[in-house]
Amino acid sequence: MQKIETIIGLAGLRRADLSVCLGCKICASVCTVNDLEAASNPQALLSSLFLGQDVDADHPLVRYCTGCYRCTGACPWRIAVPEVVRAFRQSLDVASPFEKAFKGSVSLLGRVYEPYVFLKAVPFLVKGDYLRYMTKWVEYMAFHLPHRVRRRRSQTPGTRAHDAGNGRGEEREKEKR
Numbered sequence: 001m002q003k004i005e006t007i008i009g010l011a012g013l014r015r016a017d018l019s020v021c022l023g024c025k026i027c028a029s030v031c032t033v034n035d036l037e038a039a040s041n042p043q044a045l046l047s048s049l050f051l052g053q054d055v056d057a058d059h060p061l062v063r064y065c066t067g068c069y070r071c072t073g074a075c076p077w078r079i080a081v082p083e084v085v086r087a088f089r090q091s092l093d094v095a096s097p098f099e100k101a102f103k104g105s106v107s108l109l110g111r112v113y114e115p116y117v118f119l120k121a122v123p124f125l126v127k128g129d130y131l132r133y134m135t136k137w138v139e140y141m142a143f144h145l146p147h148r149v150r151r152r153r154s155q156t157p158g159t160r161a162h163d164a165g166n167g168r169g170e171e172r173e174k175e176k177r
Contacts, residue, residue, distance in 0.1 A: 004049055010087035013080065020077040021046050027071035027081060033064045035133050040064070042071045042081040049084065057094045061085050066098050097124040 008015055027042040034040055040060035048055050055062065067082040075081075089095060095103075101120035105113050125131055 004052065006091060007049055007084065007087045010090050011080070011083040013083060018046055018049070018079060018084070021079055022076065023047075024076070026074045026076070027079070030070045030074045031061075032066060032068060032070065033060055036060070036064055036130060045081070045084065045088075046079070055088055055092075057092045059088075062088050062092065062094065063096060065096065097121050 004015070008018065021043060023043055025041065025043050028034060028040070028044075031040060031042060042061060045055065045059070045061050057063070061081075062085060065082060065085040067086070069080075069082055071081045072078055089099075098117070098121055101117040102112060104120060105111070105116045109116065
């Protein structure tokens with residue numbers, strides 16, 4: 001049985017940080033694990049923790065949580081559920097396939113290399129028949145891809161964009177000389 005003090009300590013949180021949960025389940029509505037397992041509910045995990053119920057290694061959030069922090073972003077109190085999940089994993093001595101791939105990438109390459117992480121996770125995804133959710137994941141990934149930033153043609157190096165249109169850019173160039 002995991003003691004609440006142990007889990008909260010491993011998560012680096014205080015009891016007051018978690019006790020503000022309203023039970024609204026907004027976290028469950030945005031959780032990507034819900035695409036895989038309907039029984040996954042971050043609020044239920046917190047309730048189990050406070051009620052002193054055991055959480056085993058087969059719990060959907062313990063197994064599949066990617067630590068995307070969507071639940072934390074949606075929570076009115078910004079409860080860091082992924083930190084609690086990490087604490088459960090640490091107390092149970094388990095690691096998700098994504099976590100193993102992430103740590104492998106960092107130890108091998110010195111940084112996170114996304115294609116490596118994806119290739120290491122493919123056997124898990126194929127074995128569990130999770131590739132059928134690929135369209136949903138692509139939707140999530142597209143939101144997080146970096147966008148290209150373009151400079152305005154009228155903007156020259158050393159001038160600001162708002163100065164370029166009002167003639168002050170030329171004055172600044174003369175001052176620099």
